Amino acid sequence: xxxxxxxxxxxxxxxxxxxxxxxxxxxxxxxxxxxxxxxxxxxxxxxxxxxxxxxxxxxxxxxxxxxxxxxxxxxxxxxxxxxxxxxxxxxxxxxxxxxxxxxxxxxxxxxxxxxxxxxxxxxxxxxxxxxxxxxxxxxxxxxxxxxxxxxxxxxxxxxxxxxxxxxxxxxxxxxxxxxxxxxxxxxxxxxxxxxxxxxxxxxxxxxxxxxxxxxxxxxxxxxxxxxxxxxxxxxxxxxxxxxxxxxxxxxxxxxxxxxxxxxxxxxxxxxxxxxxxxxxxxxxxxxxx
Amino acid sequence: xxxxxxxxxxxxxxxxxxxxxxxxxxxxxxxxxxxxxxxxxxxxxxxxxxxxxxxxxxxxxxxxxxxxxxxxxxxxxxxxxxxxxxxxxxxxxxxxxxxxxxxxxxxxxxxxxxxxxxxxxxxxxxxxxxxxxxxxxxxxxxxxxxxxxxxxxxxxxxxxxxxxxxxxxxxxxxxxxxxxxxxxxxxxxxxxxxxxxxxxxxxxxxxxxxxxxxx
Numbered sequence: 001x002x003x004x005x006x007x008x009x010x011x012x013x014x015x016x017x018x019x020x021x022x023x024x025x026x027x028x029x030x031x032x033x034x035x036x037x038x039x040x041x042x043x044x045x046x047x048x049x050x051x052x053x054x055x056x057x058x059x060x061x062x063x064x065x066x067x068x069x070x071x072x073x074x075x076x077x078x079x080x081x082x083x084x085x086x087x088x089x090x091x092x093x094x095x096x097x098x099x100x101x102x103x104x105x106x107x108x109x110x111x112x113x114x115x116x117x118x119x120x121x122x123x124x125x126x127x128x129x130x131x132x133x134x135x136x137x138x139x140x141x142x143x144x145x146x147x148x149x150x151x152x153x154x155x156x157x158x159x160x161x162x163x164x165x166x167x168x169x170x171x172x173x174x175x176x177x178x179x180x181x182x183x184x185x186x187x188x189x190x191x192x193x194x195x196x197x198x199x200x201x202x203x204x205x206x207x208x209x210x211x212x213x214x215x216x217x218x219x220x221x222x223x224x225x226x227x228x229x230x231x232x233x234x235x236x237x238x239x240x241x242x243x244x245x246x247x248x249x250x251x252x253x254x255x256x257x258x259x260x261x262x263x264x265x266x267x268x269x270x271x272x273x274x275x276x277x278x279x280x281x282x283x284x285x286x287x288x289x
Numbered sequence: 290x291x292x293x294x295x296x297x298x299x300x301x302x303x304x305x306x307x308x309x310x311x312x313x314x315x316x317x318x319x320x321x322x323x324x325x326x327x328x329x330x331x332x333x334x335x336x337x338x339x340x341x342x343x344x345x346x347x348x349x350x351x352x353x354x355x356x357x358x359x360x361x362x363x364x365x366x367x368x369x370x371x372x373x374x375x376x377x378x379x380x381x382x383x384x385x386x387x388x389x390x391x392x393x394x395x396x397x398x399x400x401x402x403x404x405x406x407x408x409x410x411x412x413x414x415x416x417x418x419x420x421x422x423x424x425x426x427x428x429x430x431x432x433x434x435x436x437x438x439x440x441x442x443x444x445x446x447x448x449x450x451x452x453x454x455x456x457x458x459x460x461x462x463x464x465x466x467x468x469x470x471x472x473x474x475x476x477x478x479x480x481x482x483x484x485x486x487x488x489x490x491x492x493x494x495x496x497x498x499x500x501x502x503x504x
Contacts (some may be wrong), residue, residue, distance in 0.1 A: 057371075062460075063467030070464045072290045074298040099464070101454040104356075111363035113371045199466045226470045 053094045058084045059114030062099040063197050065222045066278040067120035067243075079278040080118050083136075086270050087261040103167050109248050116247045116254070120216060122169035123244040125176065131255050134262060135242030136271070137218070138285040141170045143234040144220050145212045146205060154236045158188040160211035163201040166194040170214040173239055182238050198223060206230065214238065218280050225279075242285065262286070295465055295474055302458035303481050306447040309378055309457060310485075313443060316383040321390025328395055339391075346388035352452045355381040359453050378450050386443060393435045397428035430500045437493040444486050458482070 060068035060081065068078040076097045088095040100108050100117075106129075108114045122139060123132045143162070145151045151160070164171045174192060177183040186192055193210055195201040201213045202223060212234075215223075220233050247255045265271050266286040275281045327339035346354070359377035362368040370377075401424050409419040448459035462478040 062464045065468055069468045070290075070298070070461075071468070072294060074290075074294055074301075099454050099456065099460070101452060104360075104454070107360050107363065111360075111371075112369040113374075197463065197467060199470060199472070202470070203472070223470065 053092065055096050056084070056088050056091070056093040057096040057098055057113070057115045058118045059098050059100040059105060059108050059116065060119035061102045063199075064119055064219065065226075066218060066280065068118075078119075079274055079280060080120065082274050082277075083262070083265070083271065084118050086265050086274075087258055090261045090264065091257065102165075105167075109246070112248075116245050116258070118245045120218060120243050121246045122216075122241050123246070124239075124241040125169070125172055126246070129249060130246035131249055131251050133245040133247070133255055133259050134286075135244045136262060136286050137243040137280065137283045138240060139243050139283060140217050140240040141173055141214055141238040142217045142220050143212045143214055143236075143238070144202075144205070144223070144231055145234060146208075147230050147232045149211060151212065152234070154185060154234065154238070155188075157185070157212055159190050161191050161193055161209070162186075162189045163193045163195050163204060163210045163213040165198060165201070165215065166196055169216070169241065170238070174214060180239055185238075202227065202231075218283055221279070290465065290469055295477060298461050298465060299458055299474065299477055299481055302456060302461035303485070305455070306444075306450075306457040306459075307485070308375075309382060309447045309450055309455075310444055312379045313382040313386055313447075314440065316379065317386035317390055320383060320387035322394050324387050324391035325394035325398065328391055329398065343388045343391060346385050351381070351385050351446060352449050354385055355449060355453055357381075358384075374453055374455055378453060378455055382443070382446070386439065389439050390436070393432050393439065394428065396435070397432040398424065400431060401427065433493065433497050433500065437490065437497075440489055440493065441486050444489060445482060448482075 058081065060076075060078075062068060062070060062076060064078070066078055067080040068076065071077040076099070081095075081097060084097075085095050087093075098108075098114050100114065105117055109117060109130075117130075120137070120139070123130075123135060126132075143151075143154065143157065151157060162174075164174060171192075171194065174182050174186040193201075193204075195204075195213075198213070198215065198219060201210065204210045205213055217233070217237070224231050224233065245255075245258060247258075262271070267288050269288065271284065271286055272281070272288070275284045324339055324343070327335050328343065330336045330339070355378060358381040359370065359373065362373060363370045405423060406419060409423050414423065447457055450457045451460040451463065454460065458478055458481060462474045465474040466472060
């Protein structure tokens with residue numbers, strides 16, 4: 001018994017500590033520099049040396065291609081993350097990519113666990129809850145249906161079951177009865193089914209247990225590209241809206257720095273280049289001066 | 290993403306799952322023993338407090354407990370929870386599993402015939418000596434099958450850490466699924482979990498065999 005206990009402890013020490021080390025490095029980034037970018041002033045940042053590098057912690061949903069996801073090598077990448085990387089290069093910050101649970105994003109942001117939400121984050125309707133950067137992508141919420149479903153317009157969805165991601169902008173839109181909201185449309189559905197991720201909603205769409213899925217057009221394009229035939233996007237869109245970077249309400253200091261950098265990156269063509277790479281050039285709403 | 294990358298990513302997630310598993314075992318087994326003492330205490334207040342604790346831990350979902358442990362320092366005290374993710378997961382798992390282990394320990398300890406305590410006293414054993422040298426070794430033998438049950442459940446429960454966005458195997462499998470748009474990574478993850486549990490079950494069986502010295 002004792003022998004096993006010692007063995008167990010030894011194994012535990014090895015895995016436990018390694019896991020612990022991993023988590024602190026991936027979650028809190030350079031834990032040595034306790035001051036986050038949020039509390040720093042813009043003027044001194046460029047003089048920072050490596051030992052005193054400011055960290056810039058971006059919270060993102062790692063299941064949200066093409067804006068933030070795991071690439072072929074197992075690294076987190078995407079349009080938004082590469083743009084964040086470019087901002088960090090300009091400022092001399094160290095980028096910490098923290099995957100978050102989309103449901104828990106407010107708690108993460110308000111508690112200071114992340115500096116911003118930068119992940120295809122719809123600003124419309126959320127203006128009161130966050131300090132937003134300048135919008136960078138024109139997004140619209142669309143409906144994806146099976147190609148042979150015979151559904152060609154939003155009115156065809158009457159009496160159908162529609163899927164949507166939990167806590168997503170599409171869900172808010174379908175529940176909003178304010179101007180521009182689509183609650184009236186949603187009321188014609190047989191039911192509105194919330195899903196934790198797009199993959200399960202697509203499988204259900206394929207299996208026929210739901211008839212349509214509401215999602216952001218960029219995500220819809222990616223899904224259709226990787227899944228191939230069998231789906232289509234309805235021409236009628238639910239709304240048009242913008243993506244911006246969400247900072248904690250009142251954190252205008254950090255927001256201003258990032259805004260300025262995004263303008264620089266737009267002017268020098270970096271933004272357009274990244275949009276090209278991730279196939280979202282049509283959606284980009286930043287223009288070089 | 291190539292299959293070998295998927296294996297590698299899931300493998301690294303597996304190490305984190307194992308980290309949760311091993312830390313939880315090491316912390317919750319001793320804690321469970323002490324909780325079981327509290328549960329069997331002659332002191333009414335202590336016994337009732339422990340009863341309420343066990344009742345809450347068993348009566349609410351582990352996923353919610355994890356979220357409460359992780360977010361409450363911020364919600365209650367406004368603390369920064371940046372590097373609290375892993376500790377919160379371990380605390381959440383340990384206090385939850387300690388409650389289950391406590392009841393298992395209690396079942397073992399209470400199944401011991403009073404005659405053994407009487408015989409020990411006549412032979413001049415003190416209370417502590419009686420427990421450590423005579424009662425506990427038998428208790429461990431008796432409760433091993435139930436403990437194995439819990440331990441195997443724990444392996445699978447580590448996947449609940451995804452709710453705090455901790456990058457253990459299940460979270461990573463979900464991300465790869467999102468990227469690749471296929472369910473295949475889930476199958477691979479299932480095989481990983483099965484292998485892990487197979488090793489754990491075999492290990493527990495070995496201990497059981499080692500301890501069955503009277504057969």
